Amino acid sequence: MEKTVDTGRANPTYSDYLSFGFVPLPCKGYALKYNSGKDYKTAKEPAMSGWNKPGYSPPTLQKIAAWEKAGGWIGWKIPEGVHAIDVEDPQAIARVRALCQALGIEPAIHVTNNGLHFLFRNDIDLPGDSGMFTKCGLKVTYRSGGKNYLILAPTAGRRWEVWR
Numbered sequence: 386m387e388k389t390v391d392t393g394r395a396n397p398t399y400s401d402y403l404s405f406g407f408v409p410l411p412c413k414g415y416a417l418k419y420n421s422g423k424d425y426k427t428a429k430e431p432a433m434s435g436w437n438k439p440g441y442s443p444p445t446l447q448k449i450a451a452w453e454k455a456g457g458w459i460g461w462k463i464p465e466g467v468h469a470i471d472v473e474d475p476q477a478i479a480r481v482r483a484l485c486q487a488l489g490i491e492p493a494i495h496v497t498n499n500g501l502h503f504l505f506r507n508d509i510d511l512p513g514d515s516g517m518f519t520k521c522g523l524k525v526t527y528r529s530g531g532k533n534y535l536i537l538a539p540t541a542g543r544r545w546e547v548w549r
Contacts, residue, residue: 444459
């Protein structure tokens with residue numbers, strides 16, 4: 386990502402996300418109304434439809450705080466021009482790191498509960514959300530800016546390794 390946020394902080398704030406163009410959306414989390422069984426996969430689902438349509442009205446910081454207090458999570462729509470590669474296999478993570486280093490690429494790196502998100506700025510228009518095997522044999526899921534969302538730190542114990 387082009388701007389660099391103070392890396393002395395462990396994680397950016399929600400205001401930082403907003404300033405980079407991320408758009409918040411309420412996700413089910415462990416809110417009793419939506420996910421009383423505390424299923425992790427269900428927790429990551431949006432709690433409402435329409436978040437990806439023109440005219441979507443995102444929650445304010447105050448509404449986000451109230452949603453989280455009720456057990457909900459916050460997802461963040463990825464800004465246009467930013468793409469996330471979700472990698473879970475430790476060997477694939479090591480390979481992506483090595484490829485980035487060899488190519489002189491320094492992506493933002495978000496630590497999830499199961500792996501890493503590598504975030505890149507890119508003008509290529511990719512389809513929405515897709516799991517795939519890359520030409521070099523890595524299994525990844527990519528999420529395209531303007532079309533997909535991620536659950537980001539500090540939700541569910543997540544954190545940033547590198548925030549750029």
